[in-house]
Amino acid sequence: MDKIVIEGGRPLKGAVTISGAKNAALPALAACLLTGGWHRLVRIPRLRDIRTIQRIMADLGTDFREQGGVIEVNSENLTGYEAPYELVKTMRASILLLGPLLARCGRARISLPGGCAIGARPINLHLKALVAMGADIYLDHGYINARAPRLRGADIFFDIPTVTGTENIMMAAVTASGRTILKNAANEPEVQDLARMLRSMGADIEGEGTDTIVIHGVDRLETCEHTVIPDRIEAGTFMIGAAISRGAIVVEGCIPAYLTSLIEKLKQAGADISAEDRRITVRGPDRIQSVDIKTMPYPGFPTDLQAQFMTLMAIADGWSMIRETIFENRFIHVSELRRMGADIEINGGQALVKGKERLLSAPVMATDLRASASLVLAGLVAEGGRTEVHRIYHLDRGYEAIEEKFRGLGAAIWRESEPPL
Numbered sequence: 001m002d003k004i005v006i007e008g009g010r011p012l013k014g015a016v017t018i019s020g021a022k023n024a025a026l027p028a029l030a031a032c033l034l035t036g037g038w039h040r041l042v043r044i045p046r047l048r049d050i051r052t053i054q055r056i057m058a059d060l061g062t063d064f065r066e067q068g069g070v071i072e073v074n075s076e077n078l079t080g081y082e083a084p085y086e087l088v089k090t091m092r093a094s095i096l097l098l099g100p101l102l103a104r105c106g107r108a109r110i111s112l113p114g115g116c117a118i119g120a121r122p123i124n125l126h127l128k129a130l131v132a133m134g135a136d137i138y139l140d141h142g143y144i145n146a147r148a149p150r151l152r153g154a155d156i157f158f159d160i161p162t163v164t165g166t167e168n169i170m171m172a173a174v175t176a177s178g179r180t181i182l183k184n185a186a187n188e189p190e191v192q193d194l195a196r197m198l199r200s201m202g203a204d205i206e207g208e209g210t211d212t213i214v215i216h217g218v219d220r221l222e223t224c225e226h227t228v229i230p231d232r233i234e235a236g237t238f239m240i241g242a243a244i245s246r247g248a249i250v251v252e253g254c255i256p257a258y259l260t261s262l263i264e265k266l267k268q269a270g271a272d273i274s275a276e277d278r279r280i281t282v283r284g285p286d287r288i289q290s291v292d293i294k295t296m297p298y299p300g301f302p303t304d305l306q307a308q309f310m311t312l313m314a315i316a317d318g319w320s321m322i323r324e325t326i327f328e329n330r331f332i333h334v335s336e337l338r339r340m341g342a343d344i345e346i347n348g349g350q351a352l353v354k355g356k357e358r359l360l361s362a363p364v365m366a367t368d369l370r371a372s373a374s375l376v377l378a379g380l381v382a383e384g385g386r387t388e389v390h391r392i393y394h395l396d397r398g399y400e401a402i403e404e405k406f407r408g409l410g411a412a413i414w415r416e417s418e419p420p421l
């Protein structure tokens, strides 16, 4: 297994180009199951999670052609409708296959995703919506079995705005009979991106980006070419990297409008930020100021940047309160940050971070993707030698060439393989 080694203390400088968004690319690939023929997807990041969904789709008979960041996908000759436990257990987002498989094949069998490091993460709202659309659903041996000769449109109210839930039901509804209205829908940029792709396939869908999405089912969809949006979480991670290392970087190829909440918080922390079309320049302050954050659905502060922002607050001047409202267990990075000298107290969904002058290098590991990113950021500023971040397969799930990109910004960071114990 690989580890990442960082020698901290170098301010980030230069420019970094942002890859396609993992959480937009995954539903885009799943949407290719809705109709056969070659779809062309552009700016697909090379990530472990992308390979996982491709592998499940390939096992179901989907063909892929790849070049650079372009993936062509053809599900003309689907031979199955099952996503097995062995793969789903490595990536919960496999649940995104449920809606399109059910719409296309009239049935789907998907391993029920278990809890994960950050919370229980139920999928009850996905299932409830499909039942409202006429699906017959039962669980056996850890699998969700769904059947519906043809889904029918329905009025659906999500008790909680759910990102993959909204995406799943959008995909299920585009070829359902009649009209589907999704109320209290998620409005994340990745949901909007999927709506744009579905529309270019011929779907009749409107309202994305608001909390009400209306879909009129169509009889046929076509193949499409779609370019996925840049990854706002990757962009945000580098922006926090610039601030924490007191560097100055240009984040190229991102969409500043998708990062408004982070930009505001970084400005309050003392960073100098200017945003133009597709580019954000971040200059870190000499002393970072403490700022409170509360994670919220978009356009609020993203839960996927909470861990990284907490690392920044760990060396801020003063105390900050970090509230996590989306997932019940998303402070797993705290104990590792403490090992690097951070002073953080957790009380339920709140973390009180008492900023320190410095963090000290240490061997650390994390059990989730964004927590791992927060430890890499901590390593960039840690004093006293090498920080080693273990179990980096989590990082490889969601950050494309992260160490190469940080190295391009002047960081002393590299990957080493670890001999098995």
Ligand code: EPU
Pocket: 023, 026, 093, 119, 120, 121, 122, 123, 124, 125, 126, 127, 160, 161, 162, 163, 164, 165, 186, 190, 303, 304, 326, 327, 328, 369, 370, 398
């Ligand atoms: N929820 C339910 N029932 C459901 C679905 C969700 O109670 O049926 C709850 C969840 O437990 C959570 C809240 O609703 O408390 C919101 O969860 P959501 O469904 O929106 O999360 P998700 O769709 O499983 C996506 C991203 C996550 C990101 C969250 C929140 C993908 C593939 N994953 O997850 O990304 O944190 O939205 O923005 O899009 C990551 O990339 O590191 C990551 C975890």
